[in-house]
Amino acid sequence: MNSGIRTEYLKKKFHRVEALRGLNLDVPTGAIYALVGPNGAGKTTAIKILMNIFPATSGRAEVLGTDSNKLAGRAFTSIGYVSENQHLPDWMRVDGFFAYMRPFYPSWDRDLENELVKQFQLPLDRKLARLSRGMRMKAALASSLAYRPKLIVLDEPFGGLDPLVRDELIEGLVERASETTIFVSSHDLAEIENLASHIGYLEGGCLRLSEEMTTLSERFREVELTFDRPPISPETLPGTWMQVNTSATVLRFIETRFNEERTVAEIRRLFGDVRNVTFTPMSLRSIFLALAKAGRDWA
Numbered sequence: 001m002n003s004g005i006r007t008e009y010l011k012k013k014f015h016r017v018e019a020l021r022g023l024n025l026d027v028p029t030g031a032i033y034a035l036v037g038p039n040g041a042g043k044t045t046a047i048k049i050l051m052n053i054f055p056a057t058s059g060r061a062e063v064l065g066t067d068s069n070k071l072a073g074r075a076f077t078s079i080g081y082v083s084e085n086q087h088l089p090d091w092m093r094v095d096g097f098f099a100y101m102r103p104f105y106p107s108w109d110r111d112l113e114n115e116l117v118k119q120f121q122l123p124l125d126r127k128l129a130r131l132s133r134g135m136r137m138k139a140a141l142a143s144s145l146a147y148r149p150k151l152i153v154l155d156e157p158f159g160g161l162d163p164l165v166r167d168e169l170i171e172g173l174v175e176r177a178s179e180t181t182i183f184v185s186s187h188d189l190a191e192i193e194n195l196a197s198h199i200g201y202l203e204g205g206c207l208r209l210s211e212e213m214t215t216l217s218e219r220f221r222e223v224e225l226t227f228d229r230p231p232i233s234p235e236t237l238p239g240t241w242m243q244v245n246t247s248a249t250v251l252r253f254i255e256t257r258f259n260e261e262r263t264v265a266e267i268r269r270l271f272g273d274v275r276n277v278t279f280t281p282m283s284l285r286s287i288f289l290a291l292a293k294a295g296r297d298w299a
Helices: 043-050 073-078 094-104 110-119 133-145 163-175 189-195 213-219 260-271 284-294
Strands: 003-014 017-028 032-036 058-063 079-083 151-155 181-185 198-203 206-212 221-226 241-247 250-255 276-281
Touching: 003 043, 003 181, 017 032, 017 043, 017 058, 017 181, 017 198, 017 206, 032 043, 032 189, 043 058, 043 151, 043 181, 073 079, 079 133, 094 110, 094 133, 110 133, 110 163, 133 151, 133 163, 163 189, 189 284, 198 213, 198 284, 206 213, 213 284, 221 260, 241 284, 260 276
Parallel strands: 032 181, 032 198, 079 151, 151 181
Antiparallel strands: 003 017, 003 058, 198 206, 221 250, 221 276, 241 250
């Protein structure tokens, strides 16, 4: 499968701070890939290297098959980039902003522009400086979608936005997902869960996991075992179990490689008869909280 974005052993140091530590990332063409992680994980650093805003210390990054350090000029006519702190020409009206942008992009679609203006309810006669943060993000996104880019890169696009605006932005992205690759970094796990086809978890400059959302959801379960008497936890537990704890006659843990038949067999081997076993699917937020607490790789 072709890659919209690929990095190999990508590293970035700022003096003594190592922001990226050998990042190996592969974003399939056509994917909606969400890169998530705590503040300071290296998400924005990775995106700025991909967009050739600053260079890597070592390693390699490719965007649409081109080395990121060679991205310039015409290459950006295939890439839409929107960041949390997007700088817009505040003195321009919205209609003037679009008129200014059109000549830079040979593939600019006026019909799509008009459709996006209506969808996002953008006030064409108002200056960008007088727009709310949500409206500014809509204007920035519309200007990045109107030329039908092959890749859209979004750095924390949902931060500080009210739920209605987030929903409108996501709707605009999803409607055009079939014709582009979308790479988005975000803290908003609830929204990402409804948007992404693939997910990557970055922590401390290292990619802890990267996989399809459906695969991730299927392999994590909260497990609860109920016994007739307080259980004795074996000295050695399966390596795929984490956060094992007991309370009275209940033992709980998180299974990171869930397979009902195999998991039940492991429980019987370790504990014999168990009064009751429950398996509960986990939200994306719960999964990443568990990973963050464990501080381990579960790829």
